[in-house]
Amino acid sequence: MTADAGTFRPVGEEVLSAAWGRLTRYTYDLRLRDGTWQRQVREVYDRGHGAAALLYDEAADTVLLIRQFRLPMQISGQDPYLIEVPAGLLEGADPAERxxxxxxxxxxxxxxxxxxxxxxxxxxxxVSEYVACFTGRYRREAQAGEGGGAADEGEDIEVLHVPFGAAMEMVRDGRIRDAKTVMLLQHLALERGGRMSDVVLRPPCPRDAVDEVLHLRLGPGQDSFVGAIRQMVGETRESVDFHVIRAGDEAVGFFKIDRAYGEDSGFAGPDDYGLRGMLIGHQYQGRGYGRAALEALPAYLRRRYPWVDRVRLTVNHRNPVATALYLACGWRDTGEVAEGGRSGPQAILELPLKLAVGGSAEV
Known part of the structure; x- marks a missing residue:
């Protein structure tokens, strides 16, 4: 419902540009709250309305996003390669069909x-535009075409399959700033009950701050895989950074990043970092915190350690549940095995941290 003649009186309009959209200068009288009238002049850009959609692969727990160059961001001195949901102008079409x-x-x-x-x-x-926003489902393996946008319109679009937890971490750290994309991701988080969006990874802690995780408990037999908690947090090497996993105000777990992993492990490159002793306390297990933390981990590590190409870890062969979870969250099985140690043979997994450029990629 528009304003009536009792509050708004048009005076005149002048089209300033009509090359792609239409830029018009409007002159009008507006009745203010105190009852007086004021003449105002405003410029309005009209390019029609649009539609946007966030697709979610429930089995893989990923969202379908795109990355493309945006000239206004370049002009304003910001990163012009925005991560967004797919979108387009309606041009008179039904929003869902478009x-x-x-x-x-x-x-x-x-x-x-x-x-x-x-x-x-x-x-x-x-701007007069509104955007009709949708959600839907997709399966990554069911891609029917190449995508990439319309080449004759100058589009060069990179397709991204992003774990949901990582996407929420990208919203937190500012790597995703497009408004419609932020809103749709937050809407999906609400639909999921906020479980993933509750989890936050915190930066390296000083040695005297690790007491906040000593309340965490191990499950039956878990110490054979990860060691006793006090022993794990009592790490004294300067090359090891200690990070806390929080859900709301509670510390629900922790992990360690070993910056000397490539030198000490014997099965990693000299520049590789290592993930050691990732743990969710037994009293917090079964709530999705472990998966949420692993999904947020790639974006978090890229931000904290931007010079690192990959991170490696070992998983006990007798712990197939953990192995499956790591693989589902973007880690790769190298096919290598670390022999020896009190826990027996360990599968060696790795997480690439450098983003792919061009084509279809996974963040």
Whole structure:
């Protein structure tokens, strides 16, 4: 419902540009709250309305995002390669149908039903556009086309399959700043009950701050895989950084990053770092915190250790549940085995930290 003549009186308008969108200068009288009238002049940009969609692969627990160059960000001195949800202009089409065609064009995925979430007003001070926002489901292996956008329109779109927890960490650390993308990710977090978005990884702690995790308990037989907690947090080597996993105000776990892993392990490159002793306290297990922490870990490590290409770890062959979880969260089985030690043979896994450039990638 627009304002009536009792509060708004148009005076005139002048089209300043109509090359792609339309930029118009409007003159009008507006009645203020105190009852007086004021003449105002504003410029409004109209390029039509749009649609956007966040697709979620429930089995893989990933979201489908894209990365592309945005000139306004370049002009304003910011990183121009934005991570976003697929989107496009309606140009008079039905929003859901237009979104399906945009998804195919930009990502190569055909989708079924899309659920309408909201019509977002993007920048009401100067732009008339709203964006119809949707959520839907996809399966990564069901890609039907190449995607990448319309080459004749200058689009060069990179497709990203991002673990949900990592995407939420990217919202927290500012790597995802596009408004519609942030809103749709937060909407998905609410639909999931906020379980993943509750988990936060904290930076290296001073040695005297590790007492906050001594309340954590090990499950039956777990010490054969990770060692006693006091022993684990009592690490004295300067090359080992201690990190806390928090859910809300509680410390629910921790992990250690060994910066000398490549020198000490005997099965890693000289520049490799190592993940040691990742633990969720027994009293907090079964709530999804371990998976959430692992999904947030790649983005967290890239931010804290941007010079590192990969991280390695070992997992006991008698702990297939942990191995499966690491693999589901982006770690790769190298096929190598670390022999010896009190726990027996260990599978060697690695996590690449450098993002792929071009084509389909996983963050």
């Amino acid at each position: 979104m399906r065609s945009e998804l195919m064009e930009e990502t190569g995925y055909e989708v079924g039903p899309l659920r309408h979430v909201s019509d977002l007003i993007m920048s009401p001070g100067s």
